[in-house]
Amino acid sequence: MNVALVVMDTLRFDTFRERFDWLSGIRFTNAWATSHWTVPVHASLFAGKYPSELGVHVDNQSLDCPEPVIAEQLGEAGYTTRAFASNIILARPFGFDRGFDEYTGTWKFRALSGDVFDWEAFADEPQGPAAYARAGWDCLTESYETWPSLVRGARVALDRVDEPPGHESRAALDYVRRTDVGDHEFLFVNLMDAHMPHTPPESYRTAEIDEPYETATEYNGLVATAGDGPDTDPAVLKQAYDDSVRYLSDVYREMHEELLDDFDVVVTISDHGELFGEHDVWQHSYGVYPELAHVPCVISGDGIDDATRTEPISLLDVHRTLLDLAGIGGESRGNGLLDLSGPTVTADPTPRDCLVEYLGPNPRNREKVERLGYDPTRFDEELFGIAAGSSYGYETNDGFRIVGDADESALRDRLAELRTDIDRRDARSERGVSEATRRQLEQLGYA
Incomplete structure (x- = not known):
């Protein structure tokens, strides 16, 4: 049995439903995330x-929990485990x-998976050949990871900004095509096209923007909230997002065929998901709003007929x-979604209520909000949501x-029960990141 898990980062359910009607398999139209952003989910x-x-x-963005994780469990069962990711917040420094036997991604992802020399900051100032030679020597002799630092330096020197838009998903597609897949394989892929900043290839760009998509669509969601x-017209931002998702859909159609x-x-x-001013909130920085928590989920494969x-x-x-x-066995709060007992695979979800957690703002973003003179205290309150039946209730x-016709009192009581059932792990991390990593986190709205 070979299994692939593909996460299309920041893809709203309503946009998915519009742009991915070609995707075969069992569609779960009432699927809910466990939180509002990448790391906890x-x-x-x-x-x-x-x-x-x-x-x-x-407060702890590293996967340092004592529980075994899926790649470890599958590896112990004899699976080869591979991953290709683009989101730097999932890189090696965060665990x-x-x-995974193989954990890779775009060159930027690989280069920032350690303590890497900050070539961008270095290149911001006029430098002569001797300075570049000294910087290269520092990469070799100081505490930086040598090869990633040298690779990143070469990319900066060759003007990495000229890489074609959309190259990250194309790189993932190339990885899928060239990987020699055997038996008992698990593949995890994270695709970032729907994530800010929205930079699809030129042929997909339909928003009327006077400046490049890269700068017009880059902003901090918590600051905007x-x-x-944001400075850019919300309608323009939404159009740039949709342009990116159209491109993602086209690339993923090719990838999905290869995966099958x-x-x-x-x-x-x-x-x-993502917010574009709904509830006066931007991006996925805050809250458990339905536009953030409601997500697509489709299971495709041999013997799996289309169903909803x-x-x-x-x-x-x-x-x-x-x-x-x-x-294989293993502890999980989840319920199996498939009936694997017959000649064909069908859906078999166990009835359940689903909890969604907002546990506070990203500390780097909170500091930025406060530094700019805004009051960040309203972001500090923990908020929770619950999906039950055809309704979704959420705290603000x-x-x-x-959303739906559920009885408010009953839904609130059920939410309280779910929260009481949580045995929380108190974890805090003082782990820092390199300046080069911080720059990339800022471009993605994480800092």
Whole structure:
């Protein structure tokens, strides 16, 4: 059994439904993330518990939980485990490579997976040949990781900004095509096209922007939420997002076909959505709003016919399903999504209520909000959401909100029960990152 898990980072459910109608398999139209941003959601996907139980959240962004993670479990069962990622917040310094035999990504992802010399800062000032020679010598003799630092220096010297837009997903597609897949393989892929900044190839750009997409769509979501929104027209931002998702859909159509040739089952999901001013909130920096928590989930593969299921499921169920597909045990809060007992594979989700957690703001973003003179205290309150039946209830600073026809009192009581059932792990991390990594985190809105 070969299994692939593909996460299309920051893809909203409504945009997915519009742009991915070609995707075959079982569609779960009532799927919910465990949190509002990449790190805690991927921790849940990998370890099968809520982020607060794992202790992976804004105050500890490393996958350092004592629980085994999916790649470790599959590896012990004899699987070859591979990963290709683009999001720097999932790089090796944050521990998400645990259990993978091969953990790679774009050159930028690989180069920033350690303590790397900050060539961008160096290149900001006029430098002569002697200075470059000294910098190269520092890469060899100081505490920097030598090869990643030298590779990054070469890229900067060759003017990396001229790389074609959309190259990251194309690099992932090339990786899938050239990988020699055997038996008992697990592949994890993270694709970043739907994530800010939105930079699809020129032929996909339809938004009317006077400046490059790269700068017009790059802003800090928490700052925008604390202030008066981003400088760029929200309609333009949404169009640039949609342009990026159209490109993602086209690339993923090619990738999905390649994956189905080598993998028995391909699970396609998003980790969270994105906000463009709904609720006066921007990006995925704050809250458990339905536009953030409602995510796509499709399971495709041999013997899996097209179907639509409307029961509420959690991304925790993806973790349990991966274990089931491999035929191995393991602790998980998730429920299996597939009936594997017959000649064909059908959906078999166990009825459940799904919890969504917001555990506070990214500390780097909070500091930036405060530094710019805004009051960040309203972001500090923890907020939770619950998907039950066909309804979703969620906490805000201004009260409890419901999408659907559920009884408010009953939904709030059930949310309180779910929260009480959580055994939280208190974890804090003082781990720093290199200046080069910090720059990349800032471009992605994480700093």
